[in-house]
Amino acid sequence: MDTSVQYNRVIEHCQQLFIKKTADYGTAWRIMRLPSITDQLYIKAQRIRTLEEKKVSKVGDGVADEYIGIVNYCVIAMMQLELGETGDEQLPLDTVAQRYDHAIQETKELMFAKNHDYGEAWRDMRLTSLTDLILMKIHRVKQIEDNQGQTVVSEGVRANYQDMLNYAVFALIKLGLATNDPLKHTADAGIQ
16 A cells, blocks of 8 residues: 555544544643653553563453554644744644644655655565654653753754654554554454
8 A cells, every 4th residue: 555545544533533632621731841751652662562571451442442542642842832832722723633644744744855765665664663763752842841952963843753654654554543443442453
């Protein structure tokens, strides 16, 4: 299957969940500062790594659910970067959907640029490597945050959020979320 089609299917699933949760909870995430969002990403990625090592989950949500959470928290982070941490806490649902689309479009364009240069190397990577890359990017973001956003030669936090999002999408494609069976990821994606 074509990477663009697979990417779109994964994002459609993630976005539908995000919009439904926004309908239920509003934009409560607007209260979160960027370091808190980074910590949420860390919790999700660390749980994936723990599940990969222990091979069993005691709370029900599987690895795929955590990768979906990483996608959506990265979008939240990018929206917070644009909106700032102050201002309207409640955003209209259509505004959230538009901002989600915008963040994804930019991130997908980055993915295609990198895919061109790297030749879709991610397809031959292990899921555990994608998890480790996400954790490494989280540690980078934490360091940038600890440095009050200042970097000497490195890319900023936005690019790191975009990379994490793309790694999570790659993992979800590998777990089967982009297939025609929308339940495959919940049945088969416990531990890989």
